[in-house]
Amino acid sequence: MDDSQRQEYWRTNLTLMAALLTCWFLVSYVFGILLVEPLNNIVINGFPMGFWFAQQGSIVTFIFLIGVYVWRMDRLDDEYGVGRQEEKRVADEVRAAREQEEGQQP
Amino acid sequence: MSDIQVWTLIWVIVTFSLYLFIAWRSRVADTEGFYVAGHGVPAVANGAAVAADWMSAASFISMAGLIAFQGYGGSVYLMGWTGGYVLLALLLAPYLRKFGKYTVPDFVGDRYSETARAVAAIAAIFVSLTYVAGQMRGVGIVFSRYVGIEIFGDAVIGGVLIGMAVVFFYAVLGGMKGITWTQVAQYSVLIIAYLIPAIAIAYTLSGNPIPQLSFGGIARDLNELQRELGFSGYTTPFTDPSRNMLNMLLITGSLMIGTAGLPHVIVRFYTTKTVRDARASAFWALLFIGILYTTAPAVGVFAKTNFIQDVNGASLNSLPQWVVDWQDAGLITIEDKNGDGQVQFAPGEASDPDSANEITPDLDIMVLATPQIAGLPAIVVGLVAAGGLAAALSTASGLLLVIASSVAHDFYYKRFRRDATEAQQLRAGRIAMACAIVVAGWFGINPPAFVGQVVAFAFGLAAASFFPIIVLGIFWKRANAKGAVAGMATGLIFTGAYILATVPDEAGAIFFGLDPFLGISPEGIGTIGAILNFTVTIVVSRMTAPPPQKMMDVIEEVRYPDPGSATTTQAH
Known part of the structure; x- marks a missing residue:
């Protein structure tokens, strides 16, 4: 990937993350807690809807959200031709970069 | 021996033999295998292992009971x-995999500084050790109730020692690899053990065998039933001050952020081959966890309904068998206060003379008792006990690995013996693991009074310490060592101090029992600790020198997976 591709890749990732985290916030904190009382006036199959979001709907949505993330990121990786092989681990580079700065080479 | 004991023993022998067999097949000979299973775990298996690692005795045994008695308030655990x-x-899994070392303190130490590594390692050991003591205790209690093998004249000690021996065998021999494949088996056992009684009871109560769909109607009837007895409705929100809207938000936040910061869960994402697999593992993990977590609220409703119908108005001379059994075990208290020879269930505690309530069960018994309440055969009751053991042992082994790796890898190797050979490192890992098992067993047999409380607050501490600095370390290149150390210290000290100050003092002498500020429950304070950690890390990083350019370049590298071809020679 060149620099502009990297920026594009990262921006796509951040946009996707923001969208998914918005849904995450909505189903749990908004539907499950903040709006639970008005939503409880709607009853489907015996479930008051606010209660249902807090105990069922949020969990099902979370699974779905991660599913969307996995699917979309896999496609994105394919578009850029990355991620199909065993990753090199950058831990040692991170460490080397820090120790170089601190002047305490092992 | 009763039928239930015989069947429990059979299930325990069958499942434990399976775990030992798997452990023998997956023994390891190097540190890669010992700490991260050689980075060779497929995504589905890793997902099942995360699920078993994650779902402890608390999820399996206690959670549905808590929900049954908190109603809507119990949603904080589910969400x-x-x-x-x-x-x-x-936010974490793909990047930590790309980073690719062994432990959470590894990331913190390499990204920030040795001081940060030490703080993180101590926090990881503290969180894991308190948590693991609870698991060992759970093993001991299940054993003493259902199997009753006495060692040194005590069934709890017998259970803990047997559990220790089994974990010792597969964790010391196989490290992360042995633990991973055993956890896959343990997930299968615990989920089957959870679903069979739930489906059977759903079918009996509503005619629909899918618990997730059928408990709505039962919950509606339960609302009526509770109101008749003077309770608020089961599905009614905010009935208890510790579960008002503010606390619901904060506790849910604390548990969510804490979950994402728990070292024994994070470390599992290091074990996959590719970043792609790390992402997929997270999906499989939540799917597997979700199967139990969407069933639990249904079990809560069924258990509460059965409980009220079985005990309210029951004659003291002809109590149901399960009540008698658990009363003998000291986990149900009954007091006929008005002397009418019948049991009345009402708000309040049975031990409180001002309350009309005459029966108080220990909430931990609800899941274990439910199959018996619903009249399921002994073979199912025994299976549920084996499932509880699987949940406790799988979590214990994952936590023990974190403790062993923090001691052997982060302290011994990284701080004192940088020249240790592969064989020495592996031996250090095994010795640390063996010591951790002994310490955990000791706490399981002699639990310090405050363990129960501390386990609940391990999440708050994990939320306030690890999560913010890991996220900032990945997404904000400007975050530096001074910021991270200051942020982590602020989060830990603030959260720890608030918990010590506000937990009721009857929980132990180290708590002060002060009135909570703005009514904020100590369970939810981790959310505020995490926000403080974020703020302090950002402010202090801004005020001090940025990390070296080379570090920022490497952090940039963590964000992109490697190209699919050509550069394979770069792989470590």
């Missing part, structure tokens, strides 16, 4: 302990 995986999957 908190699953929503954290969204954070984990989107």
Whole structure:
């Protein structure tokens, strides 16, 4: 990937993350807690809807959200031709970069 | 021996033999295998292992009972302990895999400084050790109730020692690899053990065998039933001050952020081959966890309904058998206060003379008792006990690995013996693991009074310490060592101090029992600790010198997976 591709890749990732985290916030904190009382006036199959979001709907949505993330990121990786092989681990580079700065080479 | 004991023993022998067999097949000979299973775990298996690692004795045994008696308020556990995986999957898992070392302190230490590594390692050991003591205790209690093998004249000690021996065998021999494949088996056992009684009871109560769909109607009837007895409705929100809207928000937040910061869960994402697999593991993990977590609220409703119908108005001379059994075990208290020879269930505690309530069960018994309440055969009751053991042992082994790796890898190797050979490191890992098992067993047999409380607050501490600095370390290149150390210290000290100050003093002499500030429950304070950690890390980083350019370049590298070809020679 060149620099502009990297920026594009990262921006796509951040946009996707923001969208998914918005849904995450909505189903749990908004539907499950903040709006639970008005939503409880709607009853489907015996479930008051606010209660249902807090105990069922949020969990099902979370699974779905991660599913969307996995699917979309896999496609994105394919578009850029990355991620199909065993990753090199950058831990040692991170460490080397820090120790170089601190002047305490092992 | 009763039928239930015989069947429990059979299930325990069958499942434990399976775990030992798997452990023998997956023994390891190097540190890669010992700490991260050689980076060779497929995504589905890793997902099942994360699920078993995650779902402890608390999820399996205690959670449905808590929900049954908190109603809507119990939603904090359901949303908190699953929503954290969204954070984990989107914000941490792929990047930590790309980073690719062994432990959480590894990331903190390499990214920031040796001081930060030491603080993180101590926090990881503290969180894991308190948590693991609870698991060993759970093993001991299940054993003493259902199997009753006495060692040194005590069934709890017998259970803990047997559990220790089994974990010792597969964790010391196989490290992360042995633990991973055993956890896959343990997930299968615990989920089957959870679903069979739930489906059977759903079918009996509503005619629909799918618990997730059928408990709505039962919950509506339960609302009526509770109101008749003077309770508020089961599905009615905010009935208890510790579960008002503010606390619901904060506790859910604390559990979510804490989940995403727990070292024994994070470390599992190091074990996959590719970043792609790390992402996929998070999906499988939450799917597997979700199966139990969407069933639990149904079990809560069924258990509460059965409980009220079985005990309210029951004659003291002809109590149901399960009540008698658990009363003998000291986990149900009954007091006929008005002397009418019948049991009345009402708000309040049975031991409180001002309350009309005459029966108080220990909430931990609800899941274990439910199959018996519903009249399921002994073979199923025994299976549920084996499932509880699987949940406790799988979590214990994952936590023990974190403790062993923090001691052997982060302290011994990284701080004192940088020249240690592969064989010495592996031996250090095994010795640390063996010591951790002995310490955990000791705490399981002699639990310090405050363990129960501290386990609940391990999440708050994990939320306030690890999560913010890991996220900033990945997404904000400007975050530096001074910021991270200051942020982590602020989060830990603030959260720890608030918990010590506000937990009721009857929980132990180290708590002060002061009135909570703005009514904020100590369970939810981790959310505020995490916000403080974020703020302090950002402010202090801004005020001090940026990390070296080379470090920022490498952090940039963590964000992109490697190209699919050509550069394979770069792989470590």
